[in-house]
Amino acid sequence: MNEPLAERVRPKTLEDYISQNHLVGENGSLTHQIKKGIIPSLILWGPPGTGKTTLANIIAEESKRPFYILSAINSGVKDIREVIDKAKQAGGLFTSKNPILFIDEIHRFSKSQQDSLLAAVEKGWVTLIGATTENPSFEVIPALLSRCQVYVLNAFGKEDLEKLLERAMIKDRYLQNKNIKLTETEALLRLSGGDGRKLLNVFELVINSEQGDTIEITDELVLSKAQKNTVLYDKTGEQHYDIISAFIKSIRGSDPNGAVYWLARMIEGGEDVKFIARRMLISASEDIGLANPTALVIANNTFQAVTTIGYPEATIILSQCAIYLATSAKSNASYMAIGKAQQTVKQTGNLSVPLALRNAPSKLMKDLGYGENYKYAHDYENNFVMAEFLPDEIVGTSFYKPGNNQRENALSDFLKKRWKDKYDF
Known part of the structure; x- marks a missing residue:
């Protein structure tokens, strides 16, 4: 008895199918389509072990269509074309019920592999059913996604x-x-x-x-x-994004307990140590920034250290950094400043650099006024002089607004003292 229990008891009909009532229950969004045999190309998106493959098999059985299966792990463009050719010969060109092509883990297909499916789906040679644990918005090319309906399967309760x-x-x-x-x-x-x-x-x-x-x-x-619980964590799937999101939000929310818990989930799931450190490096600037500039230094040193050391000792360093970031004062002022500046650039286009700020390496440029009236700050008291550094069209625009924390309160006082009314926070 080599066949696993999960395979031996795999449901063969909708009546035996458990859960996902929103899709295949009495009033499910797929129920009537399956019964009528009118099946669109679709993507089944959900966590591992929630019945995606089983549902694809049931759809094929209920609709009485030829059924072809490919796994994205070991199939290439050649395999796809061979199956499409078989599908065309088996029914796509001669019957009203075109074959179903089921692709497991479709998110693992490259762009070129997904491109090779477009014509077959567009012309109705096959009805595509793809299964994925990852968000199709990120992992399925737009051209293919637009030709498919996405149905979400929920984790079992x-x-x-x-x-x-x-x-x-x-x-x-x-x-x-x-x-x-x-x-x-x-x-x-x-x-x-x-x-x-x-x-x-x-x-x-x-x-x-x-x-x-x-x-x-x-x-x-x-x-x-069952000696050891293998943590539910797909390093390339939805869990990957959900758990790192929870980790960063815990740091942002100043909760070291939450940060360490989600860190442990990633470590036990075998997450890449550099990926974790890289995200903390981003958070140190995005969420802490100038409220505690040392956070960026520590996060950068953490990245260098764990890259050199690796697991298991790197877990201690990751924990230290995560707790430090979570307990640091927070400010997203730098993040908001560059966001506002980028938005302004998109709205106003390529505004001319004021002549005073332009470099003048040649005589012609000097004759044209490049660099004229530029005031060199170090020639003035306290290395500062009133000047304008924005294009004329957006003079007076404020991008940076210091956060309300000890460090940036000092920066706010510095700017107000230097710029008078220009920086009125």
């Missing part, structure tokens, strides 16, 4: 996962011969991380590790058999 276990005990011939009592399920559900496939794999592991046909499932038994 507690009730869904318990139904999967109950269904497995009823449907699987091997488990039917066992007297299994689900006394406790918390450990199983926690270890699954909302992944139905992983839940059934752990469940089967526990069952197979026990002698006899009578087995009582308890949290203690599950934890003793």
Whole structure:
């Protein structure tokens, strides 16, 4: 019995399909289309183990169409073209029901590989069903995405996962011969991380590790058999973006506990140490900035250190930096200043540099007035002189507004003292 439990009990019909009621329930957005056999090209987007492949198989079975499968992990443009040619011959040109081409992990396809699908989808040679754990907006090219409907699958909830276990005990011939009592399920559900496939794999592991046909499932038994919980963390998928977002938001929100927790999630999930350090380097400038300029120095040194040291010792350095950033005073004034300046540039275009500010390396340029009336700051008291450094069209525009913190309050006083009314915060 080499076939995994998850594969042995894979649902074959919509009636057996668990969860995703918003898609395939009584009033689901896909239910009536499947029943009528009118299937658009679509992308199924959701976490691992939520039934994307199963749903694609059911759609093909319910609609009675030829079904072709490719995996983006080991397929290239040549494979795509071969399948499309087969699909055209099998039905795309001769019947009203064109074949379904299912591509698992479509986000792993390169742009050229995705481009090779466009004509087949556009001309109706195949109905494309792509499955992805990543946000299609980022990973699927716009031309292909515009030709597909995107349907979101949700992670399984507690009730869904318990139904999967109950269904497995009823449907699987091997488990039917066992007297299994689900006394406790918390450990199983926690270890699954909302992944139905992983839940059934752990469940089967526990069952197979026990002698006899009578087995009582308890949290203690599950934890003793499943020695280590593999953290739910797809380094190339949606979890990658969600968890780093939670990490940075914890730093921004000055919560060291949150920062360290999400840091631990990434570390245990095997995230690239340089990726974590790089994001802290950005946060040090974006979220802390001039409120504590030393944060950028520490974040940069952290990046250099962890790049040299690597795991596991790098975890200590990452933790130190994360806590330092989380407990630093915050200011996004620099971030807002450059954002406003860039917006102004987009709105006003290429404004001319004032003549006084232009470089004059040649006689002709000097004759044209380049550099004329420029006041060299170091020639004046306190190395400062009143002058204008913006193009005439936007004179008086203010981009930088100091944040309300000890460091930038001092900067605010400095600017007011130097510029008088020009910097009136």
